[in-house]
Amino acid sequence: MPMSRLLQCFVLVLASSVLVDAGRVNADDLAKGDAPSSLNILLVTGGCCHDYDFQTKAMQLAFAKHGVGAVWTVVNDGGTGTDAQIDLYKNPNWADGFDVVIHNECFASTTDPDYIRSITKSHHAGTNAVVVHCAMHTYRDAKINDWREFLGVTSRRHDHQSHYKIEVVAKDHPIMDGYPADHVSAMDELYIIEKLWPTATALATSVSEKDGKTYPVLWTNQYGKARVFGTTYGHSNETFEDEVFLKSLVQGARWAAGK
Template identity: 35%
Template structure:
């Protein structure tokens, strides 16, 4: 009996260094992220670099950038023209502003990797994209994001309060106040049952007669799409001042790592290079 136990212990001891080596290799291997952005209403030329550099400074994430210079709402990002557009990436970050791209087959192609289980991150106007049949009450895209949102008010500062103190995403994060931002509404009144709020935002405005009113909406949350795919989402990020804010980048970084199941100290270290191909994308 003792001999058998000793033999088993020797086997376990022999395997341990291999397991540790595999863990070290996994930690050293960068997370490969695809950032899809472009379209209406935002300075994506600056924001793409703020996101990529800001996240890679905080976590072992390397980026491919699919930047569409078209400034309308009807143009589909050319990255989606390729059948296997998502292959080779660990997570897709949607920051496009394509409200009038509505063709069901096109939207299905955008959702294809997420239906297969590839995690997603959705930022700001990505929430207002792909308004296909069922809008404004529901769309296939809203099923993915976890929240129906249809519009916003004036650009004013938003007071951000973290409401889920137990979430690993919010660990170490403190409430903050943005520069002028757009507070996206919660059109259906609440998140889907598959989603969970992380942060709420309050925005105070004045009418022409000087009367103040305050609006409050969920501004960051998580969603479990089709019972298996992790999605992190935030409606913050209209202005580059917000996107480049360290507090925004902290939230985004932790949300992205959560989506791929790697929100740990091993991956919370700077990437050796920001872009997957070793060079910045074209301006």
Template identity: 40%
Template structure:
């Protein structure tokens, strides 16, 4: 009660309340088939414009499919972070104990945001289903690249506040969803052109003690770098850590710096090796 009275007094006399501690996010990114150099910029800048998030970015593995991020082998590898953002593509990792070390930290309660090719990561390991249970859906393949016709399902969930009832993405790569796990709630679907199935493309999930937000949307930079996608992922991130209001807006102190266009930095060219080093 005393805290409420103090807050009212601060507001009446124009005194600012202390700023909230930023949400500490760790982004794991890298692997094959995607422009992760630019995507880490889009995600970190775009989400921080919309939510009070600070970032540690771990970009590793080059374009390898079988790279094992060394940090995952550390005990309590997620300690010190409020949420882990998975935007990685390591589909050929086979060590089940390595994958279990990832999922174990989340099962204990570390929230997760799952983006696009993370769905297809670790799918050849003996612990593939533990990873899929964390994500909330199982996918093993995708359709050809084309825009996705996204249809919103849940009109009440705060993660979907402000999201269009129908959204045609600028480009896309629809992931075929073979299974929705019991604790997963789909929030939007897209119908496959090739399969004609309804595939969840946005969802929320519960894995052990952790809240999980996931979307298969985001193969192309032009889809990620839109207000629809960035607003969605910012709300999803806030939801996983309990900082999203029922109205879909950040709780006080967790607003971002303000949305503005993200200008992608050109990648530095790789110098040609000297002839005597080839």
């Protein structure tokens, strides 16, 4: 892959401060307690409809704020359309060495089965993952179900943007530790979940303002040897400024990575 397409960002947790790219978070802002061992994270992002640079920075700062050391490899590729194939995935060893892969890409019209399976094969073999928002509509037009089985949910559409009440349904799960019982989302889209796969477990739900039905918005999935954490929220910059949402991403990544 050309280096112009591969941005490597290193997050170094120090005793005095945390440095994330050009942003700095003071040590006083770190979460209390011992920091976990560093995570080697691959973030794949890009495509349609969202401010991926803002979202990337927000995630990096959130890990630092919560005292989670991380080495980031960020791949923002494929342009801003809905149909693209990312060069990274054409390497059969694309996921080697990463503790967790965060999928925050948005390519609904990409349908090539061999290409999609070049991604899911690595996950099925044990590459852990976090899947965010439009990752659920990525490869939406594909005939095969491999990506949807990996996600743990099937979704093809969403409701309007609103502030949705989030009900925690798995209070004892470590990802939901400290999640407020009365939390309301930032302005965001509610994804309509057609199917929660048998290997997936809902952690939290929201109710559609259109059809009155309840849909998972945070969940876990077991895909082969991989652990997957997913959230359908993540559309707006406002969501990526929501401390509750960001903390769930950090805790979800740690859970998926087994750390």
